[in-house]
Amino acid sequence: MSKITKKILKSILLSSVMSLMHSSDAKAQNPFLPSFEPEDDDSDQVGEIKHRIYKNVVKISPTGRMSMVNGHRSHSSHRSHYSGGGGHSSHSSHYSSSHTSHYSSSSSSRSSSSSSSSRINGLYSVPTKTAADYSLGDRTIKSGIYGADVNKLAELLVSKYYLKRNSVTKKSGYTLYDANMSAAIKHFQRDAGLTPSGTVDNTTSIALQTWDESKTTIDLGFRDITEGTTGYDVSQLVKLLTAAGYAPESSKLEYKSGNAVFNSEVAMALKMFQAYNQLEVTGIPDTQTITKLKNFKK
Known part of the structure; x- marks a missing residue:
């Protein structure tokens, strides 16, 4: 690097420092400001360059007081932008309101999103349901599934005479869809004219909820039969009883929804069967009596 280049760089550095001064005595107050003394061989050239820098950057009054030219104008313009015509107030208001609004909106959005969804790799996804969240019809129910929807399914199967309450299995506090429930569903699907798949889709769940239990083909022995009970069983x-030779009198039989009603005539025929087969004569189709009837041979 030549001497003249070094001197020019020093001049530029000195001018930059001087642009930060607000008074001609700044240098006197700051002993750390660098001094510059040109050498004889290039003083004229450096002086010319310094003159141009001072003219563009520093203004010198007749009394010798120095002030910035470009920096001062820029500062004044900047101050005017913030204070003139209410600029500062307007800018502050704009910043405050927009920033606050943006922050509140973003915060609200984040809060809303976090309450209804989870973030995975920066993307929102619907949170996984727990066993308690399912309603009947939300999903296809098959072997091994448990939850609130299976609870509801079990209640319907019990009320429609397809499942005994004491055959229900529990898992984690919820009803488990096991072999017993699958067999009950197949039974219902046959009664309802559906494909006996043993799984509960939306069609099956809707049909079961609207099912008339009087149409259930209840197996004899599934439930207790007392006076007035009617149904397939x-x-x-x-x-x-008829096949065993103890048929009730047909004129005294009663029917409801196409099924026989357990009345006094049916009870009397049952007592006769029990008496002739050395069974306890109760007139009630208990397990022992039903087993004997199903296996009776003349």
Whole structure:
């Protein structure tokens, strides 16, 4: 690097420092400001360059007081932008309101999103349901599934005479869809004219909820039969008594929704069967009596 280049760089550095001064005595107050003394061989050239720098950057008054030219104008313009015509107030208001609004909106959005969804790799996804969150019809139910929807399914199967309450299995506090429930669903699907798949889709769940239990083909022995009970199982009992030779009098039989009603005539025929087969004569189709009827041979 030549001497003249070095001197020019020193001049530029000196001018930059001087641009930060607000008074001609700044240098006197700051002993750390560098001094510059040109050498004889290039003083004229450096002086010319310094003159141009001072003219563009520093203004010198007749009294010798120095002030910045470009820096001062820029500062004044900047101050005017913030204070003139309410500029500062307007800018502050704009910043405050927009920033606050943006922050509040973003915060609200984040809060809303976090309450209804989870973030995975920067993307929002619907949170996984727990066993308690499912309602009947939300999903296809098959072997091994448990939850609130299976609870509801079990209640319907019990009320429609397809499942005994004491055959329900629990897992983690919820009803488990096991082999017993699958067999009950197949039974219902056959009654309802559906494909007996043993799994519960939306069609099956809707059909079960609207099912008339009087149409259930209840197996004899599935439930207790007492005076006034009607259903497929009572009709089955009448058929078995007839096949065994103890048919109730047909004129005294009653029917409801196409199925026989367990009345006094059916009870009397059952007592006769029990008496002739050395069974306890109760007139009630208990397990022992039903087993004897199903296996009876003349």
